[in-house]
Amino acid sequence: GNSVTQMEGPVTLSEEAFLTINCTYTATGYPSLFWYVQYPGEGLQLLLKATKADDKGSNKGFEATYRKETTSFHLEKGSVQVSDSAVYFCALSPSNAGNMLTFGGGTRLMVKP
């Protein structure tokens, strides 16, 4: 079946540091890949997505590239801010109908001023 593995947190960084959160997946066919974010006290919201191999999703300075050869979708940001502190979830939806999401376990990011 489908699965998503992401690095365990918490990840603690100083403001303006470089961020990488690793995500790898197992799926048949060509899934769509997502990063969702949950800010403190808020619901899950889409951060970025990519629907085919070599696509790069980007939003709010975050980027992730769909790498089929390594089945990865690592999240990166060049300079984190305190306001980026949140829990980040990598997810996939299958290539067949339905678009149901399979999530990773989440990575908590804490950014210190």
Add this chain to the structure above:
Amino acid sequence: GAGVSQTPSNKVTEKGKYVELRCDPISGHTALYWYRQSLGQGPEFLIYFQGTGAADDSGLPNDRFFAVRPEGSVSTLKIQRTERGDSAVYLCASSPSPYRGNEQFFGPGTRLTVL
């Protein structure tokens, strides 16, 4: 515009009781999803509706769990004979359609505690 809403926000019940959790999706969204999130884990898929019909209920853990969406809008997740292991945050999401790659919009969740 209004997002996805869920009621109640918190529900405390006793083992063995019956509970209903409600989801109001974004108007016009035909696809509706239920997920369950245990503490410290990612959400797990339970069931998905396209319109009024349950298109995939493969994530429901057992026959104590049931969901309906009679008019293709509001959905209710029903749990019979609750157990302590059912304690979790139940999330609802809606999407304009079930096509691959579409964004799902999540509600704030219902935190269920079974004593």
